Amino acid sequence: MATESKTQVYYINLGGTVANIGAMRFAWRGKKNLYKNIAAGLGVVLAKDTDKALMFGANNPRPAEVRIGYTDASGNSKSTVRFCEPDSIASVTTGGTLNKKKVWVAGKEYNINSVNIKSN
Template identity: 65%
Template sequence: MPAEPKTVIWYINLGGSVGDIGAMRYAWRGKKTSYKNIGDGLGVKQAKDTDTGLMFGANSPKPAKVRISYTDANTGASKTCVRFCEPDKIGDVTTGGKINSKKIVIAGVECNINAVEIKNN
């Protein structure tokens, strides 16, 4: 039996109008657990085999990035990671705290999310 893939295709709708009509689907390949428990809050969707119109490798436009602060389940230390976020969801996850207190999967371990902020370069 073939091994199950460790990565999947994720995408975010950029632009468009009501119901994401006319939106560009910015896509990338990432770990299966990268957006487990938090994908909906960040506006990230896992692509299906039947999805069309996915754009890979686009340099512009790119989705916003957020820095997620979490508590490492093994050491108790505060750490951060960066994830893509749909522009329409930025306020919900930063000032609205939509994914605070949820769990993020890091190296196969669920860790508590403490805060989310827009990533500064």
């Protein structure tokens, strides 16, 4: 009896021109629902079995990372980091694309309070 996978393959288009022609597809495997509700805003695509030219394990170039702030059930401010397509940075950090959305962390959903570019 086969069990359902607990992970999914995601990718972000890097570079390219209009309609992402010529873009490199930076791909990774992540937990299911990791980008639930927020994938489109971050420019993340859930890969299909038929998608081709996905590049795994690249160190350079890499997509931008954003820090998503939320409040947990105890009222504590927390944050999580997610990949973001470079073209979507302005819309998620200052444009409010993820306002009133929820972020999925450790099997639970939390209201998003803020989104900032991740700094080391």
